[in-house]
Amino acid sequence: MAFRGATFLLFVNWLCIVVWLSSTFESIDASIVVLVTNDTYIDRTAAFGPRIPDEGLYLNLIAVESLDSQEETTACHRLSSGPQNASWVALVERGGDCSFVDKVRNMQASGAKAVIVGDNQKSGLITMYAREDTSDVLIPSVFITQNHYRELQYLGMELGTGFLVQLLPDEMDWPVLDAIVFIILSPAFVVLFMFFLWKVRQRQQRLADLAPPEVVSNLPIKVFYKAKVRDNEPLECVICLEEYQDEEELRVLPCRHEYHTACIDNWLTTRKKFCPICKRDICAPTETTPLLGSSPSLPSPRLSQACLSGGASPHSSMSESELASSSSSSTASLEQVQGCGGADADQDSGHVIVTLDSDDAAEPSLSMPAFTLP
Structure with a gap:
């Protein structure tokens, strides 16, 4: 029963860890700060390419349609000529005939230091993935919602091309090693807790198997005389295996079995509250020692x-x-x-x-x- 309980707790622990980690990593969001207006926009880092450094990136945000001769917003092809400023981040739109990683590759080839991909429909943040090898992608990229994309486009028209923004990294971007250590240590703490409970339960069970000293001290004592021994009566203590001597005190249990007082007292208070021979519980009520009071006719x-x-x-x-x-x-x-x-x-x-x-x-x-x- 205890094993089932421990297994169930471990299963619940692992389930909670998996749910927590999945929700945590899915909800990890970075941010874009417009330094002129001090507005902050939540984004999500792509699964490919390098991560944004801890100190962040200070870049000029430029909408790609302002640089493209065809005024395309999807960045499905390289720009014929990039901006003169070397530190800029391209603002592009989701969609077109290209994938997310193709957009980033095209902007990387056009000289951008980072890419911001805006959604073309009203939905939440998503994580951009790539099926093919992305080892050639050397710049970071993030994804923003459609509303934020429209706001950044509007700011570009109001403030002019190339307003300064700061790209901040994920606030809870844990290293993989830390997550693995957490996954390993959490069940270990559960196991230690279960072991502690088992030891406490074992101690309680051991104490329940012992006879109270006051009960043992109230058991009757008989003075042994060898001349008065009847037939078939034992002449030695089954605990210490020594013969009884005259005038030795023997403890008599409710089952009528006799032992050396010191031997049986130590047995009952440190080992078991049962008779070593017949296994009878000395604390159990008997006909001569009922739970209720004595009869008034005694x-x-x-x-x-x-x-x-x-x-x-x-x-x-x-x-x-x-x-x-x-x-x-x-x-x-x-x-x-x-x-x-x-x-x-x-x-x-x-x-x-x-x-x-x-x-x-x-x-x-x-x-x-x-x-x-x-």
Whole structure:
């Protein structure tokens, strides 16, 4: 799913780049500035021939019909004689029996330093192309709309032949190398962004797979005694593969599997919140630890909590002095312990064995400090 999302974002990124570049390069416009009137006319540079230099070109604009004996405006043939001024730009009209590049070649041969081609119909700016080889074209050429062409013709008649204009280059004329670098780096940034999102998501998933320390610390603890081990009960920790020693504290998970406290605590808080043996989630609600509150019919809260949590944790066990403070309360407490799941007093070992589930004899038992009844 994440791969599909990354692929879709990359596709959208490339599509946006292509659309942006096409619209940008199609809308790249240069300009012609008439220095006498300070008027500016938008033009578009031809696809053939050299580009206008960054500093621009200062040339005298001359309409080609004023130099042609036949008064033709299309410049489909060379001029019989060009102007004496060597720095001039020819103003010609689109159309006739020649192509754009032929017009530029004819004006180049007539001595012009640049060519301005005006449209012969009411339309927008176009880019002038040539099919054949144009390596012989040595002067720049631009295209203007019909309205601007008519205005420049009128200025030529009003101001006289040869008024000074400035040809300015494209404002966004990017080198090809810059465009290629942009095209390459833009998807790279998208990939880096997707990698960052993936790392954040992976970290969130890893944290979700860990058990909260407060949940782990509330799991019951059992004190191990080898003499009290039942049949088929493990004698070693499956995490560190070391045998249990007497009086070692073992953490008991809700699935009744036991481990060294340090081993399982580190496992649950840094690896997975699942039991290493049965893969049971220790944070999932169970029948003995429901999501809702405890039933009001359960025994006294303190001893009920001891039964539910295992009864061996020092946080949940009652001291001997508290239990021996009153004969009646001790008797009642013993009855409540027996009601939680059964209790057997063993005076020799000094423990009361509290069985969590009397229906399953194979399940381990948890021990809590014994107390003496008067």
